[in-house]
Amino acid sequence: MLESATPKPSLSEGAYSEIRQALVRGDFEPGQRLSEPELALRFSTSRSPIREALVRLSHEGFVERLPSGRVRVRALDILELEQLYVVRASVEGLAARLAAPRLRTIDLEQMEKAQEEMERCVRKNDAVGAIAAGQEFHDLLLRECGNQPLIEVLSGLRARISRFRAVVASLGDYDPERAIEHRRILKALYQRKAEQAETEMIRHVNRSAAVLMGKLRKRG
Amino acid sequence: MLESATPKPSLSEGAYSEIRQALVRGDFEPGQRLSEPELALRFSTSRSPIREALVRLSHEGFVERLPSGRVRVRALDILELEQLYVVRASVEGLAARLAAPRLRTIDLEQMEKAQEEMERCVRKNDAVGAIAAGQEFHDLLLRECGNQPLIEVLSGLRARISRFRAVVASLGDYDPERAIEHRRILKALYQRKAEQAETEMIRHVNRSAAVLMGKLRKRG
DNA sequence: AAATTATTATCTGTCGACAGATTAGGTCAA
DNA sequence: TTGACCTAATCTGTCGACAGATAATAATTT
Numbered sequence: 001m002l003e004s005a006t007p008k009p010s011l012s013e014g015a016y017s018e019i020r021q022a023l024v025r026g027d028f029e030p031g032q033r034l035s036e037p038e039l040a041l042r043f044s045t046s047r048s049p050i051r052e053a054l055v056r057l058s059h060e061g062f063v064e065r066l067p068s069g070r071v072r073v074r075a076l077d078i079l080e081l082e083q084l085y086v087v088r089a090s091v092e093g094l095a096a097r098l099a100a101p102r103l104r105t106i107d108l109e110q111m112e113k114a115q116e117e118m119e120r121c122v123r124k125n126d127a128v129g130a131i132a133a134g135q136e137f138h139d140l141l142l143r144e145c146g147n148q149p150l151i152e153v154l155s156g157l158r159a160r161i162s163r164f165r166a167v168v169a170s171l172g173d174y175d176p177e178r179a180i181e182h183r184r185i186l187k188a189l190y191q192r193k194a195e196q197a198e199t200e201m202i203r204h205v206n207r208s209a210a211v212l213m214g215k216l217r218k219r220g
Numbered sequence: 221m222l223e224s225a226t227p228k229p230s231l232s233e234g235a236y237s238e239i240r241q242a243l244v245r246g247d248f249e250p251g252q253r254l255s256e257p258e259l260a261l262r263f264s265t266s267r268s269p270i271r272e273a274l275v276r277l278s279h280e281g282f283v284e285r286l287p288s289g290r291v292r293v294r295a296l297d298i299l300e301l302e303q304l305y306v307v308r309a310s311v312e313g314l315a316a317r318l319a320a321p322r323l324r325t326i327d328l329e330q331m332e333k334a335q336e337e338m339e340r341c342v343r344k345n346d347a348v349g350a351i352a353a354g355q356e357f358h359d360l361l362l363r364e365c366g367n368q369p370l371i372e373v374l375s376g377l378r379a380r381i382s383r384f385r386a387v388v389a390s391l392g393d394y395d396p397e398r399a400i401e402h403r404r405i406l407k408a409l410y411q412r413k414a415e416q417a418e419t420e421m422i423r424h425v426n427r428s429a430a431v432l433m434g435k436l437r438k439r440g
Numbered sequence: 441a442a443a444t445t446a447t448t449a450t451c452t453g454t455c456g457a458c459a460g461a462t463t464a465g466g467t468c469a470a
Numbered sequence: 471t472t473g474a475c476c477t478a479a480t481c482t483g484t485c486g487a488c489a490g491a492t493a494a495t496a497a498t499t500t
Contacts, residue, residue: 010453035481046455047482055272056279061369068462069482083367090314091373094307147303149281149380153311153373160369230483255451266485267452288492289452446497455487463480470473 011045016053018043023062023073024159026166030075034063061160078216081164085209088157089202092138095145095154096185096201100194102146108190111140115186118179127174131165137182141189168215175211178204231269238263239273243282243293244379246386250295254283281380298436301384305429308377309422312358315365315374316405316421320414322366328410331360335406338399347394357402361409388435395431398424 019039022028034054036047043050054071057063063071103111114136121129142154181204188197239259242248254274256267263270274291277283283291323331334356341349362374401424408417 012453037481048454051482052272052275055275059276059279061372070462071482080368084369086318086367087311087314087370087373090310091307094310098306147306148300149304149377150307152281153307153377157369157373232483257451268484271452290492291452442500444497444499446495448495449492450494451490451492453488453490455489456485457487458485459483461480461482463478465476465478467476468474470471 011043011049012052015039015043015045015049016056019050019053020057020060020062020159023057024162024166026163028073030073032073034071034073036071060156062163076164076167076216076220078164078213078220081161081213081216082209084157084161085205085213088154088161089205089209091150091154091157092142092205093198093202095142095147095150096189097194097198098145098147098150099141100189100192100197103141103144103189107140107144108186111137111186111189114140115179115182118182122174122176122179128169130174130179131169134178134182137186141185164216165212167220168212171215171219178208178211181207231263231265232272235259235263235265235269236273236276239270240277240280240282240379243277244382244386246383248293250293252293254291254293256291280376282383296384296387296436296440298384298433298440301381301433301436302429304377304381305425305433308374308381309425309429311370311374311377312362312425313418313422315362315367315370316409317414317418318367318370319361319365320409320412320417323361323364323409327360327364328406331357331406331409334360335399335402338402342394342396342399348389350394350399351389354398354402357406361405384436385432387440388432391435391439398428398431401427 019034028034036050036054039050039054040047054063058065058071062074064074065071114133118130118133118137121127121133138158142151145151181200185197185200185204188194188200239254248254256270256274259270259274260267274283278285278291282294284294285291334353338350338353338357341347341353358378362371365371401420405417405420405424408414408420
């Protein structure tokens, strides 16, 4: 979602992003086997592009290879989610700290815009919109952290987490507290208080984690 | 290096680890083009396993795909190294913090052993041995952090960094200060002081970074 | 000789094929 | 009905092939 242009729309690339999107949306059941011929049929390609897509997805933790070589959708283990969030909190805190002195006026304006959109959605009780605006907020911040490996790591973590989030997306009750935390982060960024931005971000991510895990424990 | 058993010694897997090892050792020049047919010949396989290996290596940041689709060995950009170390310091600090309350007696014993080996090598002026023992120290700690995504992230960062390290490995002058820092970390772990272990680890990684980058700036 | 164009050699992305391994399905015995 | 066993259908890992694209080389012109 953070990557830019498409220099070559290869079939592999297409298959990868479509399958990944399907996984994030929950179109495939956890535990479900994904057969290469079947996916190839579905995407009207041969197995080669599918294979590459699955190789990539397995290294990214979306699917796993059985000893037989078959691929199945990874289970949504709540313990894994917790671990993902532990790393994410730390790494996204770092991103906030690094971004704080780097954000240009235009970046802060965009974040302000995303923030206001989020607050508007919260008032309208529009959970889907609030979540989208919230992600935009995080995206904008990450993009300006100036550290490419960090961007890659965090993008990967966020993508893996979003699979879990999709499970309870239908619940739709977005906690307005998240918007308040975002506002605190933004304030620290305005004031160029890097450490504080980091602390607030870590707190925010941890609370998001707690809320999501709570929902999952109830439903899933 | 941290992963365990080999359930299936596939050609892809073999090609991957061999090419990766070659990259880490610096057998391939930065910027060098890697052609699939050539590598296939070298490993006595068809292009398929090579292709999978290269796909993986490109996502791990060892090689990059040109717009033409060709693959070349990524340049050793010192700015990238710096960024890698920034993330690594934070993440490895987290690993230390998480491991602190989890390490069993046997783990601490093994770390003590690695530490003593390192100190022995330092006294004997055996840089290669000291580096190896130092890596063992970090490996042992990471293995017991209890967070799989963290292990994956940190392994990836360390592997990418080791390419840079290989460039100046021939210099061989290992700074004994590193061993002292390890000892501080270990002490904090013995005392189950998680925060302190984290702080010491971050400091240690940052100093390693500074030393390595200093060497690179002189030579590279 | 330098620049430019034409020609040739490679390379990548993708495809279909095949063998060995695995799974699913069905059969028969208890 | 349950369980062991056998058979058939899939699937994966790997291979070679081909077209279109790219890079390298030779030919040609200035």
